[in-house]
Amino acid sequence: MSSSMNTVGRPTAPTEVDPIHGFQSLTGGRGLLQDEPLIFEMDGWDKTGVDVPDADLDASDLGALVRRDPIGLPGLSEPETMRHYVRLSQKNHAIDLALYPLGSCTMKHNPRLNEKMARLPGFSDIHPLQPQSTVQGALALMDRLAHWLKTLTGMPAVALSPKAGAHGELCGLLAIHAAHDAKGDHARRVVLVPTSAHGTNPATAAFVGYSVREIAQTADGRVDLQDLKAKLGPDVAAIMVTNPNTCGLFERDIVEIARLTHEAGAYFYCDGANFNAIVGRVRPGDLGVDAMHINLHKTFSTPHGGGGPGAGPVVLSEALAPFAPTPWVVSHEDGFRLVEFEEGEAVQSFGRMNAFHGQMGMYVRALTYMMSHGSDGLRQVAEDAVLNANYIKARLSDVMSPAFPDGPCMHEALFDDRWLEGTGITTLDFAKAMIDEGFHPMTMYFPLVVHGAMLIEPTETESRIELDRFIEALRALAGAARAGEVDRFKGAPYLAPMRRLDETQAARQPRLSWKAREGSNLAAE
Amino acid sequence: MRYLPLTADDRRSMLSAIGAKSIDDLFVDVPLSARRDGVVDLPKVMGELEVERELSALAARNKPAGSVPFFCGAGAYRHHVPATVDHVIQRSEFLTSYTPYQPEIAQGTLQVLFEFQTQVARLTGMEVANASMYDGSTAAAEAVLMASRVTRRTRAVLSPGLHPHYVHSIETLAHATSIQTERLRPAVDAEADVIEAIDANTACVVVQTPNVFGTATDVTRIAEAVHAAGALLIVVTTEVMSLGLLKSPGEMGADIVAAEGQSIGNALNFGGPYVGLFAAREKLTRQMPGRLCGETVDAEGRRGFVLTLSTREQHIRRDKATSNICTNSGLCALAFNIHMSLLGEKGLRKVAAVNHAQARKTRDALAAVPGVEVLTPRFFNEIAVRLPRPAEQVVQVLADHNIIAGVPFSRLDPEAGMDDVLLVAATEIVTDHDIKLLAMALSKVLSA
Ligand SMILES: Cc1ncc(COP(=O)(O)O)c(C=O)c1O
Numbered sequence: 001m002s003s004s005m006n007t008v009g010r011p012t013a014p015t016e017v018d019p020i021h022g023f024q025s026l027t028g029g030r031g032l033l034q035d036e037p038l039i040f041e042m043d044g045w046d047k048t049g050v051d052v053p054d055a056d057l058d059a060s061d062l063g064a065l066v067r068r069d070p071i072g073l074p075g076l077s078e079p080e081t082m083r084h085y086v087r088l089s090q091k092n093h094a095i096d097l098a099l100y101p102l103g104s105c106t107m108k109h110n111p112r113l114n115e116k117m118a119r120l121p122g123f124s125d126i127h128p129l130q131p132q133s134t135v136q137g138a139l140a141l142m143d144r145l146a147h148w149l150k151t152l153t154g155m156p157a158v159a160l161s162p163k164a165g166a167h168g169e170l171c172g173l174l175a176i177h178a179a180h181d182a183k184g185d186h187a188r189r190v191v192l193v194p195t196s197a198h199g200t201n202p203a204t205a206a207f208v209g210y211s212v213r214e215i216a217q218t219a220d221g222r223v224d225l226q227d228l229k230a231k232l233g234p235d236v237a238a239i240m241v242t243n244p245n246t247c248g249l250f251e252r253d254i255v256e257i258a259r260l261t262h263e264a265g266a267y268f269y270c271d272g273a274n275f276n277a278i279v280g281r282v283r284p285g286d287l288g289v290d291a292m293h294i295n296l297h298k299t300f301s302t303p304h305g306g307g308g309p310g311a312g313p314v315v316l317s318e319a320l321a322p323f324a325p326t327p328w329v330v331s332h333e334d335g336f337r338l339v340e341f342e343e344g345e346a347v348q349s350f351g352r353m354n355a356f357h358g359q360m361g362m363y364v365r366a367l368t369y370m371m372s373h374g375s376d377g378l379r380q381v382a383e384d385a386v387l388n389a390n391y392i393k394a395r396l397s398d399v400m401s402p403a404f405p406d407g408p409c410m411h412e413a414l415f416d417d418r419w420l421e422g423t424g425i426t427t428l429d430f431a432k433a434m435i436d437e438g439f440h441p442m443t444m445y446f447p448l449v450v451h452g453a454m455l456i457e458p459t460e461t462e463s464r465i466e467l468d469r470f471i472e473a474l475r476a477l478a479g480a481a482r483a484g485e486v487d488r489f490k491g492a493p494y495l496a497p498m499r500r501l502d503e504t505q506a507a508r509q510p511r512l513s514w515k516a517r518e519g520s521n522l523a524a525e
Numbered sequence: 526m527r528y529l530p531l532t533a534d535d536r537r538s539m540l541s542a543i544g545a546k547s548i549d550d551l552f553v554d555v556p557l558s559a560r561r562d563g564v565v566d567l568p569k570v571m572g573e574l575e576v577e578r579e580l581s582a583l584a585a586r587n588k589p590a591g592s593v594p595f596f597c598g599a600g601a602y603r604h605h606v607p608a609t610v611d612h613v614i615q616r617s618e619f620l621t622s623y624t625p626y627q628p629e630i631a632q633g634t635l636q637v638l639f640e641f642q643t644q645v646a647r648l649t650g651m652e653v654a655n656a657s658m659y660d661g662s663t664a665a666a667e668a669v670l671m672a673s674r675v676t677r678r679t680r681a682v683l684s685p686g687l688h689p690h691y692v693h694s695i696e697t698l699a700h701a702t703s704i705q706t707e708r709l710r711p712a713v714d715a716e717a718d719v720i721e722a723i724d725a726n727t728a729c730v731v732v733q734t735p736n737v738f739g740t741a742t743d744v745t746r747i748a749e750a751v752h753a754a755g756a757l758l759i760v761v762t763t764e765v766m767s768l769g770l771l772k773s774p775g776e777m778g779a780d781i782v783a784a785e786g787q788s789i790g791n792a793l794n795f796g797g798p799y800v801g802l803f804a805a806r807e808k809l810t811r812q813m814p815g816r817l818c819g820e821t822v823d824a825e826g827r828r829g830f831v832l833t834l835s836t837r838e839q840h841i842r843r844d845k846a847t848s849n850i851c852t853n854s855g856l857c858a859l860a861f862n863i864h865m866s867l868l869g870e871k872g873l874r875k876v877a878a879v880n881h882a883q884a885r886k887t888r889d890a891l892a893a894v895p896g897v898e899v900l901t902p903r904f905f906n907e908i909a910v911r912l913p914r915p916a917e918q919v920v921q922v923l924a925d926h927n928i929i930a931g932v933p934f935s936r937l938d939p940e941a942g943m944d945d946v947l948l949v950a951a952t953e954i955v956t957d958h959d960i961k962l963l964a965m966a967l968s969k970v971l972s973a
Contacts, residue, residue: 036636038640048872058885064772065771067769067773071647071870073647073869078867088633089618091632094618102623113573122587122589124792124793126793131929133925164851164853166851174701199846203843203844203849206845209703250554252554306619306631306856309852341939351693370567371579372570377570381529386548390545391542408551460529461528463531464539496630499827500824503628506831510833512654513646
């Protein structure tokens with residue numbers, strides 16, 4: 001054991017102890033990571049972090065409506081609040097810390113110019129219902145975003161208001177429903193969805209009252225055309241196909257899929273979550289798509305914010321455009337105007353999907369991003385995203401098992417767990433061990449068509465050096481797995497803010513909110 | 526391009542590591558007919574300065590609420606948000622993280638969600654709350670679907686004071702799922718009329734308090750009638766700041782609360798992103814839509830948090846899920862959580878009191894304007910007034926004079942025959958001077 005001393009006698013090198021089994025702090029903290037209580041445990045029952053003048057409360061009009069019982073909401077002073085959240089923040093992984101290779105999620109860099117623009121008072125401090133003459137710039141921005149989305153996808157129309165990808169799927173299926181209705185065709189009750197689809201696809205179809213029929217997949221990870229042909233029929237309203245698909249592959253037969261679908265009188269909904277792989281290089285409109293959502297929080301870099309918000313504009317074909325949800329923006333000689341009701345030009349619209357005009361804050365960020373890149377930069381985005389994924393695939397294929405080894409992948413590289421066979425280590429264990437190496441795991445166990453799936457999406461905003469670091473970490477872990485270092489995986493993570501969490505217990509006895517322990521305001525542990 | 530780290534050299538050597546001759550080799554699966562050689566017809570790459578210049582010019586063509594006396598509400602409210610909130614939500618670890626699927630490295634987000642759920646449950650007086658919905662209107666639509674699942678009935682009664690945009694959002698979803706809706710004619714103070722409309726197939730009754738006209742209603746009696754009929758009561762609130770002064774939906778018998786949480790922590794943002802609050806009775810937990818965060822322990826027995834009961838959700842249950850929602854309003858929920866932690870009950874009650882005081886002053890000032898009739902009997906911070914001429918015209922004239930006087934009801938519902946009704950909200954940002962200016966300008970316009 002070596003211990004170098006500086007001039008005041010304080011050891012500057014750590015003592016060598018077993019970092020995992022040998023040491024527990026006395027307070028539950030881990031170095032700079034504090035053991036932070038819940039705000040309900042900080043004795044803030046009579047505190048507030050805002051200074052507000054006392055109003056002469058005359059609630060005489062309200063009588064018995066006045067809330068008398070305690071609400072039970074603690075407050076904190078500003079310094080306590082700041083510390084609370086900064087301490088909590090340090091327990092999160094983030095794209096700003098390291099590669100975040102969650103396949104299907106497109107965790108790319110979130111430019112701060114987007115944030116700055118979204119906070120201009122001219123965008124952030126305007127009310128959705130103030131006179132339209134006072135928000136012409138906002139309407140112009142929506143119009144310009146629409147123009148970019150239509151041009152990039154080669155589609156004639158776009159509905160901006162859906163609030164996320166799944167909401168976009170809902171928008172697409174409602175438009176399809178309305179289009180069939182308009183033709184007097186009420187017999188179509190089925191939506192075809194490949195087994196590899198994201199859960200939101202079948203969930204959305206069922207939500208709208210369709211029954212879901214699965215389409216099989218070929219050995220090379222694409223829609224099985226024979227199966228599709230067999231399942232298309234007069235009862236099918238739509239197919240929902242993700243392209244590039246959730247295995248990270250381009251559907252080679254996409255044009256034929258569209259043709260068959262249309263021939264059967266159905267519409268083609270494309271899940272555009274993976275648009276990042278093709279933006280600027282391929283226009284979905286050239287593939288025969290009728291509707292496709294675009295997750296602005298994926299392809300167009302609006303931040304994921306720990307789960308949202310996002311935005312899911314839907315581009316629409318000529319056939320579906322008349323049924324788009326209100327509201328939308330039109331331009332006329334003296335400016336822009338919102339079409340808000342199902343009358344006149346919107347008489348066929350299927351209606352409104354939410355209270356106002358959609359996710360303006362996300363529109364500003366996405367347009368900022370698009371303008372920054374320009375048409376040339378966006379094409380480069382797709383190329384670099386695909387290049388990075390193929391590089392990872394190429395460099396890991398000798399130590400892990402690619403699910404579809406033949407041919408290139410698009411923006412994500414999919415591995416299965418065959419290579420872990422006999423090691424006693426699962427995809428989950430491997431993922432947790434990545435955490436100890438400083439990386440967020442890839443998407444695991446999705447898509448469902450691949451056993452123990454590990455779906456790696458690096459995105460275009462990773463440097464060669466970071467990719468190599470990631471690759472070397474995975475190669476080292478793969479080596480450890482082969483060498484039988486089972487504990488490294490089974491006990492992982494060791495070095496994260498928390499050890500592995502018990503999800504079974506959480507579901508067995510759900511505790512979904514904080515409750516005071518018997519006899520006290522505080523949860524004294 | 527400044528966001529793309531790869532150099533031309535990197536690209537060359539990576540292609541050779543892959544064994545590809547050019548980038549086109551990686552796009553071989555794209556049908557020839559769909560490959561595009563050139564760039565699409567849009568502007569080229571732009572520097573930060575140029576982008577900022579163009580977008581600032583667009584922003585300058587809008588009139589921000591903070592630049593004028595401002596009285597719009599009707600489902601979106603301008604409150605003062607402490608500076609801490611916007612600082613914290615821009616921390617990388619919150620802003621640039623994903624849904625907490627790996628809980629060991631997402632405890633920050635998860636603890637925030639657990640606190641948020643607790644705050645929402647307490648604020649609404651309910652037992653459980655989820656980790657957020659897109660906004661209040663989609664929360665309300667999901668609540669109707671949930672009530673139909675729970676009761677196995679297919680009819681929803683929508684109250685006379687339910688925000689027309691909420692009515693339409695509910696109708697869009699309900700009609701696609703064969704739920705019939707019966708919407709009662711818009712009226713300022715008639716929420717209790719829903720009682721007459723309940724029948725044996727009624728899954729739920731949706732009432733709003735304070736309603737779109739600002740009227741606050743004690744829904745206790747409605748709840749009794751709804752429950753007697755075996756249906757569920759859904760209470761909608763679009764202004765949650767009101768819960769610092771008004772009895773909570775839970776105290777009055779609500780089964781599900783669907784609320785817009787924008788007022789706490791979130792800017793107006795021209796309508797989004799906002800944060801839908803969804804709360805319910807505990808026995809309904811497993812029928813709820815959306816993510817839920819729950820408490821558990823880690824392998825060393827330390828308390829931690831995870832996403833739980835996900836067998837309700839699309840990624841596990843697919844076409845049997847309770848909802849299709851995936852991405853929600855996480856960061857807006859964080860903003861809500863921080864603002865609420867700063868306020869505490871003490872601050873919340875104070876801010877609510879200021880809102881009510883300013884609204885009372887506004888009511889008194891407008892009532893004194895010749896030709897103006899105040900319609901709302903009991904309110905929190907918003908009132909409906911009847912003007913002697915179409916509200917839309919009056920609002921436009923006042924806007925031209927730099928006063929944003931409120932929302933004409935016809936903007937929300939042109940068919941209601943209430944073109945002369947103006948909705949006027951006064952939050953804590955409205956000063957006494959603003960109120961005076963509004964009343965003066967209104968008298969001038971009306972007497973012209
Ligand atoms: C393939 C795919 N489809 C749909 C979705 C749903 O999108 P959102 O989360 O924006 O609702 C996702 C996102 O997770 C996805 O990866």
